[in-house]
Amino acid sequence: MTAMHLSSASAVWQMDPMALDARLRDFLNEDIGHVDLTSTLMIDEASTGQFEMRAREPMTIAGLSVAARVFSLYDASLDIEVLAADGQTVPEGTTLMRLQGSARSLLTVERTALNLIQHLSGIATLTARYVERIAGTGAQLVDTRKTTPGLRALEKHAVACGGGRNHRLGLDSGVMLKDNHIAVCGGITEAVTRAKSRVPVLTRIEVECDRLDQVEEALAAGADVIMLDNMPVETMRSAVELVGGKVSLEASGGVRLETIRAIAETGVDFISVGRVTQSAPAVDIGLDEALDSAAYRASLRPVAPQPAQSTQEN
CATH class of the missing domain: 3.20.20.70 (Aldolase class I)
Known part of the structure; x- marks a missing residue:
């Protein structure tokens, strides 16, 4: 089940949800093509992971709910926790979103989601500077x-x-x-x-x-x-x-x-x-593996039995 905790300020109020979803599917189709070859070849289908989306510089956020929607459109089973709201100004290092679930899905969607939120937050950040003036x-x-x-x-x-x-x-x-x-x-x-x-x-x-x-x-x-x-x-x-x-x-x-x-x-x-x-420059936002991701994966995977150690002396 997808858990998305969004404030009312996060809504993209100019777009009907159906129109927004259609646009986001186009963006995903453009980037993925037939298949995400790298993720499919390198990551087991059952592999899971935890990732955090973080602000790597101070910024005003825009498009956070859009980025979350990109992930959930591609894989509705992903667990997505949105930790900030559009219109909020945050310092460097702020965690904006936590995601966990299929590692293939997360890495396939990563670039499309980041492209959108980096671009939109860049616009919001520059706009805020003009408004302040x-x-x-x-x-x-x-x-x-x-x-x-x-x-x-x-x-x-x-x-x-x-x-x-x-x-x-x-x-x-x-x-x-x-x-x-x-x-x-x-x-x-x-x-x-x-x-x-x-x-x-x-x-x-x-x-x-x-x-x-x-x-x-x-x-x-x-x-x-x-x-x-x-x-x-x-x-x-x-x-x-x-x-x-x-x-x-x-x-x-x-x-x-x-x-x-x-x-x-x-x-x-x-x-x-x-x-x-x-002309607004994109801001720097990254999607990084959570520090406890390895422990999370281990909790979901059965631990392979270890061979018994021999007690026979050489």
Whole structure:
């Protein structure tokens, strides 16, 4: 029986469980192929083991429940104990998960599970650093659609674990009028008018602006959110004064750890950062045999009888 002790914070809330399982099976199929040749050749079918997943550096966790699900999808008989929660910041050396059962299964799934949690925790860790930089300003960090194909829901979950907010999950989540949309429609006013006449009533309209006159036009046209695209900090501050809190303002474009505080202090509501999903380095997490694994294996295997020692003197 699989024992999985998960907190409610560990749920991947953007994905239906059936959709998540289908995606994880694809990941396993990609890595295993026809058979895990090494584990099948080298490890007896009845061999068992105990392993621990540990953080090898300080990090903010994301994807722990996903990693556990990868193991249980492949082998439902594995005993899995999750010892931390997504969104938790842990020091180096923290044990995140304990697993025991078929040694073949554990080693076959190891890389797929680690790839996911290392990548997602890297995103959460970097996001947390950005969020920390703007603490107390009132601005909120949001992600973008600059995500890895096939991993968007998981990566956006990781952003949430790091304390960020999600922007659009996909193109169907909202209307964002960028410069090319505006150019095709003939201008900001025309584009907003067209969108407002057709958009679902609960869907907001955001307009991308890179000049103050565009901000003024978007506000007059009835935009719900205005994006300040690659504006200098002083221009952003002027835009905040111009809008006067009538609509939400999002700052975007080239935001880095070194610049985000000054941007937040202009008074914008949101700051979108593509780097947190597009460029976050993976963190170091390992799956190591537990110190008492040998004793655990011995307890499950019958001890072979030892030949009696001869008492005859030579």
